[in-house]
Amino acid sequence: MASSVPPPPPAIALDGLAKTFPGGVEAVAPTTLTLEAGRTTALVGPSGCGKSTILRLIAGLETPSAGGVDIAGEPPLAIRRRGELAVAFQDPSLLPWRSVRGNVALAMTLARRPTDPRAIDRLIDLVGLGGFGDTRPGALSGGMRQRAAIARCLVTEPRLLLLDEPFGAVDELTRRQLAQDLPRIWEARGTTTLLVTHSVSEAVTLADRILVFSPRPATVVADIDVPFERPRAPGLATRPEAIALAERVSSALAEGRAARERSLAAQ
Amino acid sequence: MSAIASEAPRRSWRPPAAVLGVLAILAVWELSARALAGAYLLAGPSDVTAYLWQNAGLMGRALRATLAEAAAGFVIGNAAAILLAALALLWPRAERGIAALALLVFCLPLVATGPILRVLFGPGPGPQITLAALAVYYTTLVPLLVGLRAAPSTWFDLVHSYGRGRLAELWHIRAMAALPYLFAGLQIAAPAAFLGAMVGEFTGAERGMGVLTIRAMRALDVEATWALAAVAALVSMAAYGAFGWLARRVLTEAPPVILAAPGGAATPRRGEGLARIAVVTVLALALWWGLLEAFGVNAFFAKRPDDVWAFLITAPDAGENRATLFGALAETAVYVLPGYLAGLALGAGLAVLLTLLPALAGAAMPVAIALRSVPIVTTAPLIVLVLGRGATGTVALVAVMVFFPTLIACLHGLRQAPGQVLDVFDAYASGRWRRLVHAQVPAMWPAFFATVRIAVPAAVLAVTVVEWLATGRGVGALMALSASLSDYGMLWSAVVVVAVLSCALYAVVAAVEARVLAIYAAEQGR
């Protein structure tokens, strides 16, 4: 069913989206913005700022307290139902009783696609787990599990890809390799990608646009365009203009925190 | 992973210790038999072996008959449990209703259900199979409902992120997550099914181990009596071992870390609870009345709800009837409550001890299984002889019936402490005791409470059977007497009151459980 002419990637519109949890914890302040179709947007912010909640709201895994999410004119459930969404969770969430291959295949089953063993093995190789296809997650390291989760996420060729700290446990060398290889997949398909990360350099290397968030409740404090050409060159992160951009992001982060502390002190 | 590696040696039995345990049992058994020679109460392993050798054909045919009934009941009962659990998950609003009705049916005393089943089924193995199924379905259902929730929430997010719903959750995640709990349920169910089939034969069967047991006990044939008990125990132990082996083959993964947010669930509003009770009551009454009418069961012995109401409330002698019934219940309560608590304490205590001293498990498990597997009909006279006909004997019998499922469930629960969490303790080189208190015991709570709930009807069942067959007191004896004197108004009233009281006690336990689990296993509230 991997059709030769994929449907165009969707744009995502958040309209006054906000989330307050039952205990009264305000995770996301009302947010209105548009994520362009076919581009990679990084959400950068301090730990616990609510960026993961935004991702879950976009996926429709949380119900917003106010506002809404519109994905190419539809609610999140519609794209989920068609199996066109994939999420890489912070926790790899691999099922312990399935092998790596079985876990990747599960995504195809859940997305109601016919299982394609060659596609599965290709992705397992791509994330550097070649030879571990029959291994159960219990026998893998944390980084290997995360890579298996990434393979699972890509195997269904989603139109919308939501990545929540996907490389948190991956070692530096592999992370660089993945940062090289993975974008090719979604670039080729023009997938709309949302990357939640607290790593500034990761955001700079991978994203077309960086939204910097304040501490909780999440509000956008900076919207930074990443003007580098695609495909990104291997040494991009060490180039002066990339370092300068990373500096901008870091100072926006620091500013966001300072502003939040000021407003708390004023209360 | 280290979790798996360190799990392996903790798993229950190692052959040498098990062999020692079995040898110890045999030695104690033989010596006791010799000490009690002439009392016609106990035959030792040598006599039993000789009897089995000489009567292999007879025993083989009886075993085949009872085993077939037990196996059919086992399959049907467990299949029903799995279906009910799946239904409860797919249709969450109905879960509490299903669980309550299932409980009510499980609380029906077999002294009373046996004859009714015989009339419904006619000749053949119908009642035996049904009683075996009834003996197992609930003890599988309860752990299954726990196990079906024992998965981290992100697994469900994964399913939802592909737009899939409860059915996919059930199929891809819950079913597998529940397997360890299912196996624990099946291990408990195996001896129960066999005993259920044997007691089913008391309702009028042509052949089987139950038939031979009645005959042997009346004929003072202690060799036959204990040969039957030994075979029953062996079958139960074999089934227990087989399911344990299967579980170890299938369940090679360490249990997942489940971190669910506390609170949220377990706060049903007061009105909701009352409404649920009302719905379940109406449903139960409708089922009761409807089934009897549908099968056209004669009202002489199959009393309807209004008959019981009249018997206890509106009839001229209702006061007298109530006095008789509640007098008997009070007699029973004196035995059942201490026995229940003692059984729980023993089961949980032994589970903790075996976790601290794993070397002991190999020797202790066979003893525990044997205790549970030897039919209560056979052991009752012996325990009564040793402990006397007073409270102690009955209390001990109830404790024995409660203790085994508690032990199994707690052992299983203690194993649910996730490997990563135990690794944290290992990192600090914490002793077994600390691990136990801070990681394993908290992990045990869901399984422990499940068994505390299950044990309520098990204890009631045990006490009524003992009263019926051995002591001749209390509500168990009253039910047997009512059946033989055709006092079916009393019989059905006793059944209703016993079932309702069991359910009430169960509800009290469930309320305590909800408070504890809100902290230790919030996923159970989902």
Place this chain on the structure above:
Amino acid sequence: MRMAHPTRRHVLGGLGAAGLAGLAPRRLLAQPTPVSLQLSWLHSVQFAGSYIAQENGWWAERGLDVSLAPGGPNAPVEPPVVSGNALVGISAADYTAAAVAEGAPFKILMVAMQKNPFVVASLPDNPVNEPADLVGKSIGMALANTPVLEALCRINDVDIDEIEIVPTQYSAAPLLSGEVDCLLCWETDLPVAMAVQGQESVTMLMADHGYSVHSQTYIATEDSIANRRDQLVALLAGEVQGWTRYREDTEAAAQLTVDRFPDAGLDIETQTLQAERQVPLMFSDLTDENGFGWWTDETVQANIETLALLGRDVSPDLWDRSILEEVHGQ
């Protein structure tokens, strides 16, 4: 526990049987009508007369295909008879009276045990030969049978408070282990078991001391008596014939029982002894004169008096001799 705990069995369709009987009353050698006889206990020589009748085709030649449903400790006789699953059940006068008091439309059609089989069994060195000997002794029994002991004491002017009642399981073990001085049981079960184990015992038959309750009584519903009379006559006729043959050779009866039920765990020694000990309970001058299963107004009156002591208010029309008269009139 009293012995007569029941059981059941099912006709392959009570409706079909009734219908057939209605259409073709008693056609000899035609398709036999299936009916069920509900026994009061597990298969044993206690019901040997039935096995003999079946073995010899004495029911088949009367147009009946009788199935014998075993009982057990958890299998009351009355429900299958009331519900029509069994045409006839084997009960006892006290149980039948209790069921009738609860609204069951039963009649007693035939009395197999003229004398009630209840005994007080004791050991020879501490015997209970007559009711007065019970004073100061402990007796092991089911508490449910307390009314039986009370009745015996009332009839014989014994103060029941002088007897220590110990609730026991139905087994001779408590007597042999010295836990109790005597047992309330049946003449034909626990004392036989003790004898086979080489333990002599003394039995005091309660029927010899005024306890008159017909046992192993054949009961049917009023509806069956009205509408299935031919089948009842045929069934009881086969029984009478079977029990008559039984008396001629109890050893053969025991052998037949053991052979017929190889899976029941019966041993020939026990069955032979039990068969022998049943004879004086089942056969008397009365039956010699009038035929097996007979009773008179006098024996019924004695029953009514004992039943009154058991708290049962019974009228003589609980007994219906018309079927038996037809059987013996043949």
